[in-house]
Amino acid sequence: MAEQKFTIVSDGSCDLPESIIREQDIGVVHFYVTFDQKEYRREGVEINLDTFYQRMIDEPKVYPGTAAPSPEDFHQVFSAQAKRGMDIVCVCISSKLSSSLQSAHIARDMLAEEFPDIRVIILDSLACTLMQGAYVLELCRLRDMGVSASQAASDMEQLQKTGRILFTVGSLDHLQHGGRIGKVTSIAGTLLDVKPLITLEEGEIHSSGIRRGRRRSLDGTVDLLVSYLQDAGCGPDDCSILIGYGYDGSEAERFRRQTQEKLQGVFGTSPDIPVCRIGATVGVHAGPYSIGYGVIRRADRFPALNHAEEG
Numbered sequence: 001m002a003e004q005k006f007t008i009v010s011d012g013s014c015d016l017p018e019s020i021i022r023e024q025d026i027g028v029v030h031f032y033v034t035f036d037q038k039e040y041r042r043e044g045v046e047i048n049l050d051t052f053y054q055r056m057i058d059e060p061k062v063y064p065g066t067a068a069p070s071p072e073d074f075h076q077v078f079s080a081q082a083k084r085g086m087d088i089v090c091v092c093i094s095s096k097l098s099s100s101l102q103s104a105h106i107a108r109d110m111l112a113e114e115f116p117d118i119r120v121i122i123l124d125s126l127a128c129t130l131m132q133g134a135y136v137l138e139l140c141r142l143r144d145m146g147v148s149a150s151q152a153a154s155d156m157e158q159l160q161k162t163g164r165i166l167f168t169v170g171s172l173d174h175l176q177h178g179g180r181i182g183k184v185t186s187i188a189g190t191l192l193d194v195k196p197l198i199t200l201e202e203g204e205i206h207s208s209g210i211r212r213g214r215r216r217s218l219d220g221t222v223d224l225l226v227s228y229l230q231d232a233g234c235g236p237d238d239c240s241i242l243i244g245y246g247y248d249g250s251e252a253e254r255f256r257r258q259t260q261e262k263l264q265g266v267f268g269t270s271p272d273i274p275v276c277r278i279g280a281t282v283g284v285h286a287g288p289y290s291i292g293y294g295v296i297r298r299a300d301r302f303p304a305l306n307h308a309e310e311g
Contacts, residue, residue, distance in 0.1 A: 002146025006087040008139055009077055011069055011100045012043055013093035014132045015244060015279040024140045027077045031100075032067040033280040035059075040067050043280045052280050053247040056288045060173075064284045068100040074107030082115040087149040091136050093281065094126045094203035121153045126203035129282040130244040130294020131165045137240055138299045145300070155305050159297055162232065165200035166208070166224040167244070167292020168217040172196065197221060198292075218255060221292050222262050228295060229267070236263045236271050238301045244278040247288035255291055 009027040010016075021028055032040040033047060035055060041047040043066075056064065074090075081088050090108075092101040101124050108120040125135045138159055142152040195217035197208040208224055211217040229236060243259065245252035252275050263270035278290055299305060 002144065004086065004143055005146060006089050006143060006149035006152065007081045007084055008136065008143060009074075009081060009088055009090040010132070010136045011074075011090075011092050011104070012279060013098070013100070013128045013281040014091065014136045015129045015276050015282070016133045016136065017274075017276055018044075020137075020274070024137065026136060026140070027081050029069045029074050029077050029100075029104075031069060031279070031281045033064055033284070034067070035062055035064045037065060047280075049277050049279065049283075052283065053288050056283070057247060064280070066281050066284055068098050069103055071103045071106035071110060074104045075110045078107055078111045078120060079114065082111060082118040085118075087119040087121065089139060089143075089149050089152060090120060090122045091125050091132065091139060092122060093128045093132060095124045096126070096203040097128055098281075119149065121149055123153060123156055125163075126160055127163055127165070127294075128200070129165065129278050130167075130242045130276065130292065131163045131200065131296060132294070133244075133276060134240040134242050134294045134296040135160065135163060138296055141299045155299060158304050159299060159302060161202070162302070163201075163294070163296040164228055165292060165294055166197075166221055166228065167200075167286070167290055168195050168197055168211075168221050169286050170195075170214070170289025171287060173287060197224060199224065218258070218291070222255075222259055225259065225293050225295065226262065226266055232297070234297070234301075235267045235269060237269055238298055239295050240298055241271065241273050242294040243273050243275045243292070244294060245275065245291045246278050246283055246286065248291075249275075249277075252291060259293075 012028055012030040030042040030045055033043050034040045090104050092104050095101045104122045125132045127135055193212055194210050196210050197220045199206045199208045211220045243256050256275055260270040
């Protein structure tokens with residue numbers, strides 16, 4: 001492994017498990033979640049996801065909310081990273097979805113007074129949850145290849161365009177309440193037991209069709225992944241793919257097996273696909289039964305990058 005030239009920070013919307021956070025040495029700036037719009041607790045620190053989702057199940061008519069990290073929250077993590085003497089690359093949830101990026105910029109200015117020799121590069125992932133997690137892991141790959149902070153930032157701008165979130169939800173209630181539903185409403189409407197298929201691309205939610213019933217919506221989501229790979233002219237091994245779920249971990253494991261069987265059948269190969277919990281930042285909008293993929297091209301297998309053959 002090449003010598004590291006920068007450290008990595010992400011806001012908590014990346015939804016990577018704590019085991020991966022530790023293994024990949026990622027600094028995390030947590031979002032806040034509230035059920036009463038008064039008491040805000042840090043996700044993953046002061047409230048865990050088991051508690052969060054169980055409360056959503058137990059109180060279906062109570063719609064939780066989130067708040068972005070403050071500049072002080074970012075500054076605390078930046079300062080700890082700056083003491084290591086390397087530049088910092090920070091990944092934030094799409095600026096179209098949150099003010100997290102703005103807080104990070106303010107914190108960078110605050111840090112400059114204390115650590116004038118440390119450069120902080122802030123990237124708008126135009127993503128959230130699973131896609132942001134895959135984005136962060138590809139940034140880790142570039143770091144481990146010994147790429148400089150500025151080159152890694154340039155590479156991620158190219159990779160970002162290949163990123164997608166492909167998912168379905170249990171109902172439209174939370175999307176409608178949070179005002180995030182966009183084009184999905186006009187297609188799904190209020191039809192009985194209709195489940196939307198949804199794609200997030202470049203920070204915008206798009207409808208990718210509808211299916212009647214949970215099983216068909218899961219099948220449709222798998223088909224979205226296959227179509228993405230075929231349209232991109234690549235195989236599963238050329239991408240970083242994550243599966244994310246909200247409440248039902250056993251369903252997520254079945255979905256992973258279904259995905260791997262489908263990929264094996266279509267492409268003749270299926271990588272090991274990590275299963276991650278969708279965090280509160282997106283869970284408040286998608287609801288407890290959201291499930292799907294985050295996918296992005298791999299940095300070491302993307303021909304558009306000059307050093308794609310390295311690593």
